[in-house]
Amino acid sequence: MEPSQTSWVEERSLLRRDPANPFLDVQKRALEQFQRSGFPGARDERWRFTDVSGIANGNWSTATERAATSALDLQLPSWRGEGLCIVFVDGLFQPQWSRLHSEDGAVELTPFSQLQGDLIDVISRRMKETGQIEDQPFLNLNTALMDEGVVIRIADGVQLAAPVTMLYYHTAGLDKTYHPRNVIIMGAEAQAAVIEYYHAASGEHYFRNPVTDIHVGDESRLRHYVLQRESDSAQHVSFTRSTQGRNSLYTRFAIDSGAALARHDLVVELQGEGGEAVLDGLYMPQGRQHVDHHTTVRHLQPRTFSRQLYKGVLNDAAHAVFNGRIHVAREAQKTDAIQYNRNLLLSDDAVADTQPQLEIFADDVRCTHGGTIGQLYEDGLFYLRARGIGEETARHIMVHAFAGEVTDRIQDAALRDQVNRWVLERLGWEE
Amino acid sequence: MLTIKNLQAGIEGKTILKGIDLNVKPGEVHAIMGPNGSGKSTLAQVLAGRPEYEILAGAVDFLGKDLLEMAPEERAREGLFLAFQYPVEIPGVNTSYFLRTALNEIRAYRGDTKMSPGDFLKMIREKLKLVEMDAAFLNRSVNEGFSGGEKKRNEVLQMAVLQPRLAILDETDSGLDIDALKVVADGVNKLRSKDNAFIVVTHYQRLLNYIVPDFVHVLYDGRIVQSGDKSLALQLEANGYDAIKTAAMA
Numbered sequence: 289m290e291p292s293q294t295s296w297v298e299e300r301s302l303l304r305r306d307p308a309n310p311f312l313d314v315q316k317r318a319l320e321q322f323q324r325s326g327f328p329g330a331r332d333e334r335w336r337f338t339d340v341s342g343i344a345n346g347n348w349s350t351a352t353e354r355a356a357t358s359a360l361d362l363q364l365p366s367w368r369g370e371g372l373c374i375v376f377v378d379g380l381f382q383p384q385w386s387r388l389h390s391e392d393g394a395v396e397l398t399p400f401s402q403l404q405g406d407l408i409d410v411i412s413r414r415m416k417e418t419g420q421i422e423d424q425p426f427l428n429l430n431t432a433l434m435d436e437g438v439v440i441r442i443a444d445g446v447q448l449a450a451p452v453t454m455l456y457y458h459t460a461g462l463d464k465t466y467h468p469r470n471v472i473i474m475g476a477e478a479q480a481a482v483i484e485y486y487h488a489a490s491g492e493h494y495f496r497n498p499v500t501d502i503h504v505g506d507e508s509r510l511r512h513y514v515l516q517r518e519s520d521s522a523q524h525v526s527f528t529r530s531t532q533g534r535n536s537l538y539t540r541f542a543i544d545s546g547a548a549l550a551r552h553d554l555v556v557e558l559q560g561e562g563g564e565a566v567l568d569g570l571y572m573p574q575g576r577q578h579v580d581h582h583t584t585v586r587h588l589q590p591r592t593f594s595r596q597l598y599k600g601v602l603n604d605a606a607h608a609v610f611n612g613r614i615h616v617a618r619e620a621q622k623t624d625a626i627q628y629n630r631n632l633l634l635s636d637d638a639v640a641d642t643q644p645q646l647e648i649f650a651d652d653v654r655c656t657h658g659g660t661i662g663q664l665y666e667d668g669l670f671y672l673r674a675r676g677i678g679e680e681t682a683r684h685i686m687v688h689a690f691a692g693e694v695t696d697r698i699q700d701a702a703l704r705d706q707v708n709r710w711v712l713e714r715l716g717w718e719e
Numbered sequence: 720m721l722t723i724k725n726l727q728a729g730i731e732g733k734t735i736l737k738g739i740d741l742n743v744k745p746g747e748v749h750a751i752m753g754p755n756g757s758g759k760s761t762l763a764q765v766l767a768g769r770p771e772y773e774i775l776a777g778a779v780d781f782l783g784k785d786l787l788e789m790a791p792e793e794r795a796r797e798g799l800f801l802a803f804q805y806p807v808e809i810p811g812v813n814t815s816y817f818l819r820t821a822l823n824e825i826r827a828y829r830g831d832t833k834m835s836p837g838d839f840l841k842m843i844r845e846k847l848k849l850v851e852m853d854a855a856f857l858n859r860s861v862n863e864g865f866s867g868g869e870k871k872r873n874e875v876l877q878m879a880v881l882q883p884r885l886a887i888l889d890e891t892d893s894g895l896d897i898d899a900l901k902v903v904a905d906g907v908n909k910l911r912s913k914d915n916a917f918i919v920v921t922h923y924q925r926l927l928n929y930i931v932p933d934f935v936h937v938l939y940d941g942r943i944v945q946s947g948d949k950s951l952a953l954q955l956e957a958n959g960y961d962a963i964k965t966a967a968m969a
């Protein structure tokens with residue numbers, strides 16, 4: 289580790305040494321851990337395809353004040369619907385655009401800057417526990433430098449119809465860094481959808497480092513959408529943890545269509561018998577964009593199920609990485625784990641690296657994984673053209689169908705339509 | 720209508736077609752037979768414009784135009800149709816949408832207006848009857864999960880919808896039961912006219928009882944080694960390809 293690499297981190301962490309900060313201990317520990325590891329380099333196995341030296345050596349602005357939001361003509365996205373939402377602009381909580389409480393009090397959104405009482409203890413405990421996950425330098429970085437974020441509490445038995453939305457916008461300022469923290473705590477037998485949206489109104493260079501920490505209680509169902517639409521020059525490195533109770537269902541859809549570099553680490557822990565995780569991803573890098581998904585699914589109890597389908601449409605000189613680690617504990621009998629990563633390379637210069645990693649200690653388990661696509665696409669393309677369909681239209685149909693396998697599964701209709709429009713837009717086929 | 724002269728083609732550095740000559744006139748039906756691996760599908764795919772194949776020599780004229788210069792979609796719009804030996808499954812693409820898009824692109828090329836969804840539905844229902852397919856297929860993804868026979872019927876359905884001038888059927892009879900075979904043959908015979916022509920690739924004389932050919936050709940090792948009338952098919956059925964193989968080796 290080069291000492292210079294972490295100097296901006298230390299400098300920044302000093303700004304948070306306010307004695308009134310309730311998370312001071314956790315943050316100090318995280319900083320120590322981070323300092324021990326430093327930023328990962330090419331020799332770290334889990335980072336050998338993803339170069340974060342641009343972040344480590346970044347000339348990040350130390351300005352703490354944020355852009356004046358009055359200047360911003362912020363249009364809340366129409367797919368947001370009628371649900372609760374919390375809005376952050378340039379790192380600052382925006383009460384005027386946020387709706388934090390449901391009328392019956394069953395759901396509550398609390399910005400980190402307004403945490404009080406027992407919620408602080410709950411969050412501290414959770415942070416300590418999550419902080420024990422090893423080899424996650426950017427989790428530690430987020431904890432050490434945590435700036436804003438939200439705690440979403442969903443009580444037992446709550447059935448939320450409309451999704452809860454978190455909107456993180458970047459609107460102005462060069463070389464900023466953001467370290468938002470989201471905590472979603474769901475009770476038992478509840479049902480909800482949560483959307484995380486990262487977006488920029490300009491093409492500037494900044495670094496966003498979000499951490500989302502989720503617990504899905506017994507018999508609960510959570511639909512989680514992560515929409516990464518950062519500026520094309522941004523760096524986005526996220527960490528997500530989801531722990532799941534008995535017979536719970538965590539359904540996730542993640543789309544990447546922005547950022548020069550996007551890296552996502554996801555850790556799913558199936559801690560209760562009968563828990564299920566359905567993890568879908570779609571990424572569409574182009575130019576020299578780099579997107580990297582590292583997933584870890586830990587089957588810790590019997591009759592747990594996980595299914596991953598990550599699909600990529602790569603253009604130009606884009607690079608995509610998928611590393612899926614499936615861990616099945618000895619006691620997790622009758623486990624079913626399926627993992628697919630399929631990439632469609634639309635250019636000879638695009639590169640996709642896929643690495644499945646199976647760690648299976650139980651003996652009554654089904655695990656499968658799948659590979660890439662190429663010939664299927666060419667065959668389909670020729671079939672359509674042989675019927676008189678022009679080459680452009682044929683490509684359009686094939687790619688849209690390829691992405692549709694994941695986007696069609698989005699249960700929230702307004703969001704599904706929006707995602708389909710983004711897919712077309714990304715491919716240059718706006719209609 | 721179709722004139723092939725000394726066509727040589729290959730793939731991945733391997734020459735498969737070693738000089739094909741064939742002349743197809745409007746109203747004619749040509750059957751092409753020959754042992755496995757002799758190049759029948761290669762010929763069909765090359766005519767349809769599959770980009771992976773490399774043209775090494777020769778010329779193909781289709782309705783007065785240089786076929787080999789055209790993109791696959793242009794060939795289709797000019798009236799060429801290939802019923803694939805192995806129809807491609809395309810998950811996520813609705814059959815009805817696919818057929819309507821293809822038809823409308825061909826119509827646009829010919830200067831016709833787009834067919835309205837209502838008219839399309841009326842037309843497609845008629846065609847479905849012709850090949851005895853259920854309308855439920857229209858809402859499924861193209862060929863996905865179709866049985867072998869259903870895929871072949873779907874090829875004939877597409878042919879009936881697109882109304883080509885020249886249709887090449889690559890083993891459309893393989894894997895069909897006797898009833899399905901009649902359905903496919905009926906579909907072809909309904910389309911037969913003095914303006915249209917067919918090239919029927921088959922291994923079985925049986926199909927030729929239903930679709931009676933004007934000419935039968937034997938393709939062997941990338942060349943047409945024998946041509947005759949429909950009696951040649953009967954002769955091959957009785958004696959196999961041994962005589963042809965021996966003659967070719969001599």
Ligand SMILES: Nc1ncnc2c1ncn2[C@@H]1O[C@H](COP(=O)(O)OP(=O)(O)OP(=O)(O)O)[C@@H](O)[C@H]1O
Nearest residue numbers: 730731733735753754755756757758759760761762
């Ligand atoms: N992509 C390819 N690479 C190498 N060889 C190929 C390729 N495609 C076809 N061939 C070869 O070309 C030859 C002709 O194949 P083709 O499919 O045209 O035969 P066919 O006459 O249609 O046979 P069948 O009666 O079995 O359908 C075969 O030897 C085949 O293995």
Ligand SMILES: [Mg+2]
Nearest residue numbers: 759760761804
């Ligand atoms: Mg063949």
